[in-house]
Amino acid sequence: MASSSSSRIWRYSVFPSFHGPDVRKTFLSHLRKQMSYNGITIFDDQGIERSQIIAPAHIQAIRESKISIVLLSKNYASSSWCLDELVEILKCKEDIGQIVMTVFYGVDPSDVRKQTGEFGIAFEETCVRKTEEEKRKWRQALTDVASIAGDHFLNWDNESNMIEKIARDVSDKLNTTISRDFEDMVGLEAHLEKMESVED
Numbered sequence: 001m002a003s004s005s006s007s008r009i010w011r012y013s014v015f016p017s018f019h020g021p022d023v024r025k026t027f028l029s030h031l032r033k034q035m036s037y038n039g040i041t042i043f044d045d046q047g048i049e050r051s052q053i054i055a056p057a058h059i060q061a062i063r064e065s066k067i068s069i070v071l072l073s074k075n076y077a078s079s080s081w082c083l084d085e086l087v088e089i090l091k092c093k094e095d096i097g098q099i100v101m102t103v104f105y106g107v108d109p110s111d112v113r114k115q116t117g118e119f120g121i122a123f124e125e126t127c128v129r130k131t132e133e134e135k136r137k138w139r140q141a142l143t144d145v146a147s148i149a150g151d152h153f154l155n156w157d158n159e160s161n162m163i164e165k166i167a168r169d170v171s172d173k174l175n176t177t178i179s180r181d182f183e184d185m186v187g188l189e190a191h192l193e194k195m196e197s198v199e200d
Contacts, residue, residue, distance in 0.1 A: 015065035102150030
């Protein structure tokens with residue numbers, strides 16, 4: 001059961017979960033630029049060394065983000081780091097009401113949901129020498145995240161239009177949350193908007 005998130009202080013608007021080699025220099029770099037243009041704070045992991053075990057700083061960043069965007073690409077499941085990240089994101093969705101958005105980048109949602117096709121092959125390779133508990137958690141996380149309606153890259157003929165749409169969706173979700181959290185405080189929303197414009 002998700003607890004109310006209205007009293008939480010969010011350090012980041014968005015936490016992106018992604019497989020670096022698939023999207024970091026392409027889709028993600030364009031998404032970051034659009035988010036910045038829209039005045040949206042997105043977590044940047046550049047300073048964190050990646051290893052087999054998810055870093056505490058990463059877990060903290062997930063928990064301090066209002067929205068997580070999961071960029072599901074062909075090799076996402078080839079990384080135990082990504083899969084552990086996904087488990088934590090879905091835990092935050094359940095426990096603190098974090099909003100989770102999905103982008104299917106060159107991968108079919110049904111392959112993610114059922115761990116089939118190339119996505120499934122990558123997943124099975126990651127599962128080698130892992131415990132049954134780890135595999136169960138990862139499978140459940142992939143099934144759950146693939147059931148969240150998202151943006152499918154193959155449905156767009158223009159990547160920049162897709163990225164603008166995602167950024168608009170994020171802005172809408174953030175603004176809806178702000179107005180609901182402060183609906184009893186007369187005049188505060190205008191001040192918040194003014195603060196956002198100063199950050200741009």
